[in-house]
Amino acid sequence: xxxxxxxxxxxxxxxxxxxxxxxxxxxxxxxxxxxxxxxxxxxxxxxxxxxxxxxxxxxxxxxxxxxxxxxxxxxxxxxxxxxxxxxxxxxxxxxxxxxxxxxxxxxxxxxxxxxxxxxxxxxxxxxxxxxxxxxxxxxxxxxxxxxxxxxxxxxxxxxxxxxxxxxxxxxxxxxxxxxxxxxxxxxxxxxxxxxxxxxxxxxxxxxxxxxxxxxxxxxxxxxxxxxxxxxxxxxxxxxxxxxxxxxxxxxxxxxxxxxxxxxxxx
Numbered sequence: 001x002x003x004x005x006x007x008x009x010x011x012x013x014x015x016x017x018x019x020x021x022x023x024x025x026x027x028x029x030x031x032x033x034x035x036x037x038x039x040x041x042x043x044x045x046x047x048x049x050x051x052x053x054x055x056x057x058x059x060x061x062x063x064x065x066x067x068x069x070x071x072x073x074x075x076x077x078x079x080x081x082x083x084x085x086x087x088x089x090x091x092x093x094x095x096x097x098x099x100x101x102x103x104x105x106x107x108x109x110x111x112x113x114x115x116x117x118x119x120x121x122x123x124x125x126x127x128x129x130x131x132x133x134x135x136x137x138x139x140x141x142x143x144x145x146x147x148x149x150x151x152x153x154x155x156x157x158x159x160x161x162x163x164x165x166x167x168x169x170x171x172x173x174x175x176x177x178x179x180x181x182x183x184x185x186x187x188x189x190x191x192x193x194x195x196x197x198x199x200x201x202x203x204x205x206x207x208x209x210x211x212x213x214x215x216x217x218x219x220x221x222x223x224x225x226x227x228x229x230x231x232x233x234x235x236x237x238x239x240x241x242x243x244x245x246x247x248x249x250x251x252x253x254x255x256x257x258x259x260x261x262x263x264x265x266x
Contacts, residue, residue: 004190007182008041014141014178015045015125019052022123022174026055026082028112031066032213033198034127036073037187038179040196042125043077053080055115055124059107060090061215069199082119086111096217103215113149116173123174131183132212132243143175151175184243185236192229203227212244 001009019025027042027050029035042050056070074081086094089106096103115121130139140156179187191198201210208221222245226232 004186004193007186008044008190010181011038011041011178012045014176015042018123018125018142018174018176018178019046022176024120024122025052025125025176026119026121027052027125028127029054029056029070029081030127030214031056031062031070031199032127033187033191033202034129034132034179034182036127036198037190037196038125038127039077039079040194041178050079052125053082053119055082055084057108057111057115058083058085059103059111059215060085061095061107061217063199063201063213063216063219065199065201066213069197073197082115084111084115084118086114096215100218109149121173123176125176125178127179128177129179129182129184129187139175139177139180141177141180143177144172145175146172185233188229188233188236192233202232204231 027035027039029039039054054074070081086107089110094103094106116124128139138156143151143156145151182190190196199213201213203209204224204227207223207225209224209226210219210221211224213219222241224232224235226235
């Protein structure tokens with residue numbers, strides 16, 4: 001069995017295990033390469049028909065290309081798409097100019113808190129990877145968040161012999177991370193192998209491309225000539241530049257990211 005197939009099998013197992021244990025689940029779809037790959041794998045895990053909805057937290061600051069890709073592929077794949085926004089914060093004009101911490105907290109974390117309360121989801125599948133950011137390397141595959149949405153990164157459940165947390169306490173919900181052991185280059189190699197569609201923001205235009213995609217004001221393209229998945233893979237085999245080098249640095253610092261994640265940020 002090749003390495004990508006091993007990763008695929010582990011991810012499929014975690015997706016099935018998470019749904020078996022928690023039932024009231026949703027898959028968070030940012031429309032980036034990781035969550036789109038996770039969506040693809042989830043369709044494989046459940047034989048083409050997802051037994052849970054797909055959730056997009058819309059900050060109102062996403063790229064137009066993201067919205068077009070979301071609407072087109074949600075329809076093509078036949079997913080049950082839930083789009084949620086923190087309308088109160090948007091009406092108040094919350095945005096990056098107020099500070100990235102305040103913006104992310106209101107438009108992402110609080111929006112997620114609202115939608116969990118509305119639908120009573122017990123677990124969420126997320127496409128995060130340990131290699132993406134040092135703080136995410138502290139995560140578990142099955143990671144509890146308490147009733148206040150807080151993540152206690154210093155007191156996490158052990159995960160031995162593929163045995164995962166099988167019950168959420170009252171008020172808790174679980175973040176389940178089926179891609180946790182994947183690397184950036186693994187994602188792109190899998191996208192290439194499976195012909196997974198991704199937004200064209202990832203491909204070079206005029207000598208630049210986006211390597212990590214979030215809200216438009218917080219992202220900058222990086223120099224690149226890679227305009228195909230094969231070109232991206234070749235580039236990643238040689239680069240020493242951080243994947244999130246194009247993201248707003250005040251949010252990407254270890255302290256800020258840990259603070260955001262401890263309060264419930266994705």
